[in-house]
Amino acid sequence: xxxxxxxxxxxxxxxxxxxxxxxxxxxxxxxxxxxxxxxxxxxxxxxxxxxxxxxxxxxxxxxxxxxxxxxxxxxxxxxxxxxxxxxxxxxxxxxxxxxxxxxxxxxxxxxxxxxxxxxxxxxxxxxxxxxxxxxxxxxxxxxxxxxxxxxxxxxxxxxxxxxxxxxxxxxxxxxxxxxxxxxxxxxxxxxxxxxxxxxxxxxxxxxxxxxxxxxxxxxxxxxxxxxxxxxxxxxxxxxxxxxxxxxxxxxxxxxxxxxxxxxxxxxxxxxxxxxxxxxxxxxxxxxxxxxxxxxxxxxxxxxxxxxxxxxxxxxxxxxxxxxxxxxxxxxxxxxxxxxxxxxxxxxxxxxxxxxxxxxxxxxxxxxxxxxxxxxxxxxxxxxxxxxxxxxxxxxxxxxxxxxxxxxxxxxxxxxxxxxxxxxxxxxxxxxxxxxxxxxxxxxxxxxxxxxxxxxxxxxxxxxxxxxxxxxxxxxxxxxxxxxxxxxxxxxxxxxxxxxxxxxxxxxxxxxxxxxxxxxxxxxxxxxxxxxxxxxxxxxxxxx
Ligand SMILES: [Ca+2]
Ligand SMILES: [Ca+2]
Numbered sequence: 001x002x003x004x005x006x007x008x009x010x011x012x013x014x015x016x017x018x019x020x021x022x023x024x025x026x027x028x029x030x031x032x033x034x035x036x037x038x039x040x041x042x043x044x045x046x047x048x049x050x051x052x053x054x055x056x057x058x059x060x061x062x063x064x065x066x067x068x069x070x071x072x073x074x075x076x077x078x079x080x081x082x083x084x085x086x087x088x089x090x091x092x093x094x095x096x097x098x099x100x101x102x103x104x105x106x107x108x109x110x111x112x113x114x115x116x117x118x119x120x121x122x123x124x125x126x127x128x129x130x131x132x133x134x135x136x137x138x139x140x141x142x143x144x145x146x147x148x149x150x151x152x153x154x155x156x157x158x159x160x161x162x163x164x165x166x167x168x169x170x171x172x173x174x175x176x177x178x179x180x181x182x183x184x185x186x187x188x189x190x191x192x193x194x195x196x197x198x199x200x201x202x203x204x205x206x207x208x209x210x211x212x213x214x215x216x217x218x219x220x221x222x223x224x225x226x227x228x229x230x231x232x233x234x235x236x237x238x239x240x241x242x243x244x245x246x247x248x249x250x251x252x253x254x255x256x257x258x259x260x261x262x263x264x265x266x267x268x269x270x271x272x273x274x275x276x277x278x279x280x281x282x283x284x285x286x287x288x289x290x291x292x293x294x295x296x297x298x299x300x301x302x303x304x305x306x307x308x309x310x311x312x313x314x315x316x317x318x319x320x321x322x323x324x325x326x327x328x329x330x331x332x333x334x335x336x337x338x339x340x341x342x343x344x345x346x347x348x349x350x351x352x353x354x355x356x357x358x359x360x361x362x363x364x365x366x367x368x369x370x371x372x373x374x375x376x377x378x379x380x381x382x383x384x385x386x387x388x389x390x391x392x393x394x395x396x397x398x399x400x401x402x403x404x405x406x407x408x409x410x411x412x413x414x415x416x417x418x419x420x421x422x423x424x425x426x427x428x429x430x431x432x433x434x435x436x437x438x439x440x441x442x443x444x445x446x447x448x449x450x451x452x453x454x455x456x457x458x459x460x461x462x463x464x465x466x467x468x469x470x471x472x473x474x475x476x477x478x479x480x481x482x483x484x485x486x487x488x489x490x491x492x493x494x495x496x497x498x499x500x501x502x503x504x505x506x507x508x509x510x511x512x513x514x515x516x517x518x519x520x521x522x523x524x525x526x527x528x529x530x531x532x533x534x535x536x537x538x539x540x541x542x543x
Contacts, residue, residue, distance in 0.1 A: 041093055043190035044170075046073045053077070053172070057086035066187065067107070068142070074107070074187040077174055081181030087117075087173035093515050094120060094170060096163035099192040100149040102130075102170075107185035111139040114184075117176040118147045119155055120167035123517045124481075124543075127155035128163055131176060142187070166481055166515055199404035202492045203392040203531055205294040205456040210286075213452045214259040220252055226285040227252070228427075230322025235275045239434035241308070243279040244272050252282035259450040263307055263430045265443050279439070283429035285324035286453075289316040291423050292532065293457040294390045301348045301356075301380040302446035306439030308349035308431040309448040311387055313424035315340025325425060338367040341419035343396060346387035349436035354380050356387070358398035360408045364416040373398070373406035384451060393532065394492050394508065396420065409508075426453065458531060469535045472528055478540040483514040485528065493529040496539075498522065516541055 044051050046063050053061040058080040066072035079086050094102075102118060115133040130147040137143050149163035174184055212224050220227075227247035232238065237245070243263065245251070252261050263281040270280050301309045314320075318340040319331040342361035350357060351374055359372035377385055377400065388399040395409035410417040430448050433439055473486045485491065494514055496505040499522070507514055514526075519541050526537045 041195075042193050043188060043195055044075075044090065044092065045188055045195070046075045051075070051090070053088040053090045055086070055088050057083040059086040059088055061088055064185075066185070067140070072187070074105075074185045076183060076185055077172070078183045079174060079181055081179045084177050084179050085173065087171055087176075089121075089169055089171040091169050094167045094191055095165075095193070095513075096120070096149055096167065096191070097165060100163050102147045102149060102189065102191050103144055104147075104172075104189045105142045105187040106145050107140070107142050107187075108136045109140055109183060111136050114175055115177075116145055116147075117173040119171040119173070120149065120152075120163060121169040121171060123168050125165065125167075126161060128152040128161045129155045166517060168517060198409070199397055199407050200490075201390050201392075201397055201404060202394050202490055203292075203390070203458070204490070205292075205390065205458055207457055207459045209290070209293065209455050209457045209459060210288045211452060211454040212259070213257070214254045214450065215257055217254050217256075219249055220254060220259065220284065224287055226287055226324035226327075228283045228285050228323055229272070231273050231275060232321065235273075237431065237434075239431070241431040241434040242277060242439070243281045243432040244270055244275070244277045245283040245429065246270070246272065246280050247282075248280070251280050252284065257451065259428070259453075260447045261309070261428055261430050261450070262445055262447040263302065263432050264445040265439075279432040281430045281432060283427065286426035287324060288455070289325065289423035289425040290455060290457065291421065292391050292393060293455055294388060295345060295426065296386055296388045296452070296454045296456070297345065297428075298384050298386045298451040299346075300382065300384055300449040302430060302448055303348070303353055303381045304440055304443055304446050306349070306433050306436050306443065307446055308347065308434065308436035310344065310348075310427065310429055310431065311346040312427050313343040313345070313389075314427060315342075315419060316423040316425050337361070338365070339363055339415070339419060341422075341424065343389060343391070343420070343424060344372075345389045345398065348380060349431075352376070354378070356380065356385075356400070358389070358406055360396065362417055362419055364410070371408050375400055375405055391420065391424075392492065393421065394529075426455075428453075468531075468533055472530075472535050472537065474526060474537050474539060477538075478542040479516060480542055481515065481517045483516055483526070483539060485512040485514070487512065487528075487530070489530045491528060491530050493527075495527040495529075497525045497527065499524070 053075060055061045060078045062076045063073050064076045066074045077088055108114060113135045115131055117129055117131040119127055119129040121127045130149055130152050132145055132147060134145060152161050152163050154161040212221060229245045229247055250264060261282045263279060265279055269276045269278050297311045315335060316325045316330050317332040317335040319333050319336055320326055338361040344359040346356050346358065348356045355374050355376045357372055357374040359369050361367055365371060386401050390397045395407050397404050397407040471487050471489050474483055491512060494507045495503055498504055504519055521541050521543050524539050524541060526539050528535050
């Protein structure tokens with residue numbers, strides 16, 4: 001390449017950039033519209049703030065509790081009666097190719113006859129509608145109304161028009177053609193598709209990369225575990241806990257294939273680091289840290305009042321004086337808790353007996369326990385349960401006995417909501433008192449008993465990569481309103497980029513159908529994220 005040609009290319013690039021700048025405002029508006037549009041799927045259950053209808057011509061919408069079930073959220077639809085065509089709409093993707101029946105649950109406070117007209121709108125096709133007139137079987141109760149869109153009518157001229165393809169908006173008219181004021185409730189607007197399971201694992205980690213099965217009796221394995229014993233400043237552990245953590249074999253040892261972390265009420269108060277305490281226990285740090293993967297811990301738990309067993313992780317960069325990774329030089333002064341991130345795989349002692357909890361601590365929750373869920377189990381002291389955490393780049397899912405029960409997946413991931421793209425290490429401990437409450441006066445000792453700790457990742461990526469691209473095909477190509485992805489892999493995320501590198505569409509579901517009605521014609525690159533890997537496909541959108 002000559003210098004002159006080089007300059008010419010820079011000139012062309014600059015020109016293109018200027019043109020892009022002029023269009024950027026339009027493009028951003030387009031992207032925002034797209035993301036709002038594509039985020040909404042059937043069924044509409046009014047549990048999300050996105051399930052928000054817009055009333056027009058004197059109608060108004062709100063969400064409220066179901067009068068018959070306070071735990072259920074429903075939509076409240078109000079007509080003020082000033083206009084015979086008043087109604088409500090929501091932008092939602094409705095695919096009518098497979099299923100042409102729409103049902104909704106309707107609740108009337110009055111016993112009168114009503115009609116409901118449901119209209120499906122565009123894009124780029126005639127609006128169609130179905131109107132059902134019905135009597136109220138029982139006032140102040142729910143009944144299901146069914147709309148068959150294989151016998152729909154063209155909204156413009158009333159001719160027969162069966163639904164086909166994907167519609168982008170549902171409009172609902174209650175007492176269409178009448179100026180009847182009234183307030184009604186609607187729930188479960190469905191076309192037979194099921195809501196995606198929020199707890200589905202997006203990545204399955206299968207390669208054992210680190211573990212301890214606790215098969216050698218005696219002291220814990222010092223190659224794998226570190227005794228964290230140094231008291232934080234002030235002479236007490238956090239949260240008002242009353243124990244010393246020690247490296248004595250009385251407080252942590254391996255026996256019968258299990259690790260015992262034993263909290264003890266000492267006969268003679270125990271003095272360490274100049275502080276005398278009545279209770280001792282152990283707090284282990286793993287000498288292994290990792291980013292993403294699955295952790296399985298099979299354990300039995302102490303249940304006595306005031307005991308607080310925990311299986312959890314902290315960021316390796318936490319500046320905690322006396323923590324293993326701090327002693328190894330990894331501490332960063334600007335990564336104090338909760339900036340370092342904390343993943344609580346299992347805690348017991350904070351709720352009812354046999355009620356365990358999982359939680360995340362991040363800067364966005366100011367360290368508070370906002371992102372949390374709990375489960376009541378069967379006899380956590382005498383029965384082993386497997387406490388697991390599945391941590392991918394997209395979500396952290398908690399499982400008990402291989403059943404997923406809680407997923408943390410913030411829609412916006414940044415340092416505040418998601419300090420989880422760097423290494424975390426494991427902690428195992430039994431605290432006493434503090435948030436776990438008063439210790440019973442007759443407490444003597446009690447143990448968390450751990451059969452194994454296992455960490456899985458996907459390490460055999462080299463062999464997978466060769467075949468990885470061939471696991472995915474997209475069709476049709478060129479595409480118009482819909483791109484289907486053929487694969488038997490789980491999909492974490494799909495992104496569509498224009499040839500100038502602008503993100504025009506992102507889908508974080510595990511969907512294999514990508515709706516592109518609002519994507520302009522042109523050549524695009526589709527990035528498919530799966531199993532921590534990315535494959536890129538070219539796709540032409542034609543209209
Ligand atoms: Ca509902
Ligand atoms: Ca074992």
